[in-house]
Amino acid sequence: MREVCIIGVGMSKWGEIWKQSLRDMHTDAALKAIKASGVDHLDSMYVGCMSCGLFVGQEHLASLLTDYMGMCGLPATRVESACASGGMAVRQAFIEVASGISDIVMASGVEKMTDCSGDEATYALATAADQEYEVFHGATFPGLYAIMACAHMAKYGTTRAMLSAVSSKNHTNGAMNPVAQYPFKVTPAQVEKSVMIADPLRILDCSPITDGAAAVVVTTVDIAKKLGKPYVKIIGSGIGTDTIALAQRDDITTIKAATIASKMALKMAGKKITDIQFSEVHDCFTIAEIVVAESIGLYEPGKAGPAFLAGESALDGKFPINSSGGLKSKGHPVGATGVAQMVEVYKQLTGQAENGRQIPNSPKIGMAQNMGGSGGSSVVHIMEVA
């Protein structure tokens, strides 16, 4: 297996972006990544997208997007694993470069979610859950995570204040991210006064509906050295799956797919979880950040919430989580999220995080954990400075 790295990253502005179409925002992010990397061509591309068919009525995405990038004919395909589509696209690019099949591969992600009504977007997102045995009964995504939160609170005593701390911390970080959808601070009191969506989750516990794209250029370390641009090595990649219906899991206070993915990535990297210095995790809802931190082994079950309340996951804390602002503040264009996590880890490891959100003391190893649906799939990458 060849040594693989990321050498250029790009993102479009995230939010409710009326002026950009799906193809425009993808082209925007892709061209920025290519320019930053210094490569003069690509060998192939993987694009992560959850549901362009339902959001904008457009399938056959990879061919459309390569054409509009000015690269008609480029080998390209779309990768789908619900909200983990982006991370999965990165993993496919990693495998293709590591195996020697290609030298320079783009991994990108895109989702255009505001060209349809809120009801239609909610319906599209709910296709990541079990249509016949969850959605049929009126389950929504906030509802599914609320059911996990209720179980976690009952089993471990997780509190409202712990959930609020996650939201508030992510907004503090996101306020410094120039591409974030909601770049402003939110206090725990504001979270607790916001409208209830599905008990115990309020609107400020939920990630938003977002338009956005992100792209990274994946290549070998040998090629990266010749290009002379900042690069970081991908030293571990892991993936796991679980039942998509919550009722069929033995324990819904943990996310097994994340545990499997994290163990696989750590094993490949030859590292322990304690070697990792910071992480982007999939905080689609505040409870998810707590459950994932426990599932990937950062904390014992039930210990993440109290640690977050004590500030351990803050930018200057013991283990910074979601320096980008996370899905909560940065936004969650589902197919792009996993790629944007890689962008943030790349920026942190190369000292390029903007506006004062650089993690102190130049961290050397970071992780990105991306997740599909209510945890039916997860993908984890570990990156290290070159």
Place this chain on the structure above:
Amino acid sequence: MTMFSSRNWREYPHRYRLEASKFKKSGKTYFPKRMVDPETGDTEQETVNLPDTGKIVTYTVIRIAPGQWGDQSPYGLAIAELTDGTRLMAQVTDCDVEKIKIGMEVRIEFRRVQSEGHHGVLSYGYKFVPKWY
């Protein structure tokens, strides 16, 4: 998006009669029915009907819901563990949503779950009703 009635009809054994797969080797029951035992890979099975009582293991109250669900909100949504250990998700109905709690005993009743909606037909199925409410 309109879905064809055949899709709804295919689920009748589960939604109308609570049919489940009981596998020979492990003796475990899975709902809905499936072809392979996830634990043993066994394909030898018999069809059983789930018991109609159990307890709520976790729940939420959905306050904001899309489309036709908006008319029903707030509504309780729970996972219940039935007396044979099988778990399933359904709405909690015929009760004050503020009184739903973990451990609450429920029985399964046959109810209308959706009208029209994505299935384009009336869709019936099961809901949880608090046992002594």
